[in-house]
Amino acid sequence: MAKYSRSSPYYSTDRFGKFLDVMTDRPIKAKSADILYKIDKVYEYRPDLLAHDLYGSASLWWVFTQRNPDVIQDPIFDFKAGRNIYIPTKDQLNSDLGV
Amino acid sequence: MGLFDAVGSQVAGQALGDATGTAGRLAIAGLIPGGSIGFKVGGAKVNINLNGGAPDWRLRVSLAEKADYFYKSQSPADRGIMSPLFGSATQNGVIFPYTPQVQVTHTASYSQQKFTHSNYPGYYYENSEVAAISITGDFTVQNNIEGQYLLAAITFFRACTKMWFGASKSRQGFPPPMVFLNGYGSNYLPNVPCVVTSFSHTMPNDCDYIDVPTVIPGSVGAGGIGGAVSQAVGGLMQGGGLNAVTGALTGGLQSVVGSTLGPSGAGIASLLGATGGGSTRLPTNSQITVSLQPVYSRKAVSGFNLDDFAAGKMIGSTSKGGFI
Numbered sequence: 269m270a271k272y273s274r275s276s277p278y279y280s281t282d283r284f285g286k287f288l289d290v291m292t293d294r295p296i297k298a299k300s301a302d303i304l305y306k307i308d309k310v311y312e313y314r315p316d317l318l319a320h321d322l323y324g325s326a327s328l329w330w331v332f333t334q335r336n337p338d339v340i341q342d343p344i345f346d347f348k349a350g351r352n353i354y355i356p357t358k359d360q361l362n363s364d365l366g367v
Numbered sequence: 368m369g370l371f372d373a374v375g376s377q378v379a380g381q382a383l384g385d386a387t388g389t390a391g392r393l394a395i396a397g398l399i400p401g402g403s404i405g406f407k408v409g410g411a412k413v414n415i416n417l418n419g420g421a422p423d424w425r426l427r428v429s430l431a432e433k434a435d436y437f438y439k440s441q442s443p444a445d446r447g448i449m450s451p452l453f454g455s456a457t458q459n460g461v462i463f464p465y466t467p468q469v470q471v472t473h474t475a476s477y478s479q480q481k482f483t484h485s486n487y488p489g490y491y492y493e494n495s496e497v498a499a500i501s502i503t504g505d506f507t508v509q510n511n512i513e514g515q516y517l518l519a520a521i522t523f524f525r526a527c528t529k530m531w532f533g534a535s536k537s538r539q540g541f542p543p544p545m546v547f548l549n550g551y552g553s554n555y556l557p558n559v560p561c562v563v564t565s566f567s568h569t570m571p572n573d574c575d576y577i578d579v580p581t582v583i584p585g586s587v588g589a590g591g592i593g594g595a596v597s598q599a600v601g602g603l604m605q606g607g608g609l610n611a612v613t614g615a616l617t618g619g620l621q622s623v624v625g626s627t628l629g630p631s632g633a634g635i636a637s638l639l640g641a642t643g644g645g646s647t648r649l650p651t652n653s654q655i656t657v658s659l660q661p662v663y664s665r666k667a668v669s670g671f672n673l674d675d676f677a678a679g680k681m682i683g684s685t686s687k688g689g690f691i
Binding site: 358 | 389392393395396397398400401
């Protein structure tokens with residue numbers, strides 16, 4: 269079975285043959301450089317768009333959920349305009365995820 | 368790449384289409400790519416830098432130094448939508464943010480006399496003139512501040528093609544105001560007195576439009592919008608975007624500004640003292656074309672000296688008449 273890439277939320281999840289085990293989180297450490305951002309209408313329900321614009325890769329759509337587990341449980345439908353989330357820097361993603 | 372990754376990438380790729388809107392979206396959101404440490408919450412880069420260095424060589428169209436109307440009104444409320452044009456003595460008026468195309472034409476007219484049985488006609492001098500100066504410049508709108516500036520510029524040029532008429536108060540019957548053209552240092556367009564003979568603004572159909580809230584200022588500092596930009600952008604952008612502002616302006620501003628615009632929103636509320644409402648959709652990229660006809664008073668013309676003009680002595684400062 270193909271291996272998931274480093275930018276995938278399933279990269280750390282164990283696999284059994286064709287099957288994935290219960291998902292293992294890929295937490296992103298809180299840093300003082302993280303930015304508190306109020307989600308704008310333009311990015312509502314679109315973490316992929318924000319990830320693309322910020323990091324150049326839409327496949328990092330899930331990092332906001334991992335960084336803000338207390339605010340975002342559903343990575344898409346909890347990504348509502350007006351909510352305050354912390355945005356990790358790209359350097360931080362490099363460090364924590366190796367992307 | 369795993370199964371979910373492949374599907375995810377495909378969906379994301381289709382959804383994203385091209386990436387040309389990235390800069391605009393980030394500007395609206397007040398973000399910069401990468402989220403680096405120098406990233407300012409709710410901040411946005413403003414292309415219109417109104418605090419240029421001195422001497423400022425950018426092209427500027429402004430009202431007379433002692434004018435007290437339009438954006439130079441004594442009362443901030445009277446400046447209204449033109450408030451972004453209010454600034455220091457050398458940086459008020461409409462400053463073209465990108466180098467515009469300027470065409471200045473000087474003509475000398477001669478009448479022709481065709482003599483009977485001659486090979487060459489005779490030419491007799493009639494007069495000289497400086498034709499209307501044509502200025503074409505681009506304006507971009509990436510955030511509210513730039514949008515409000517463009518709106519102020521459009522309103523200014525519109526107003527400069529109209530006379531005080533009807534219910535106009537003390538100036539009833541006055542013709543459209545004189546404007547003064549400065550730019551490119553002290554010897555090319557030295558405070559040339561002009562009237563606006565035509566103005567056009569193109570609303571293109573091939574670019575995005577941004578909803579710009581209309582903020583009618585109650586007070587703006589002496590530094591004008593240039594000094595306000597850095598504070599104002601942060602507040603507006605962080606404050607939940609345009610919907611919040613629009614709602615605030617229509618609903619009872621004072622209470623909503625504090626609660627909806629967020630921490631920086633209070634800054635812009637006190638800075639601009641918003642009292643008006645509404646919003647305007649403006650193109651992210653548009654073009655303004657304006658024709659300015661140089662006009663010199665009889666008194667100024669009577670002091671014209673060609674020898675001095677040729678030596679460059681009648682150009683270079685506002686006190687010398689602005690002859691070109």
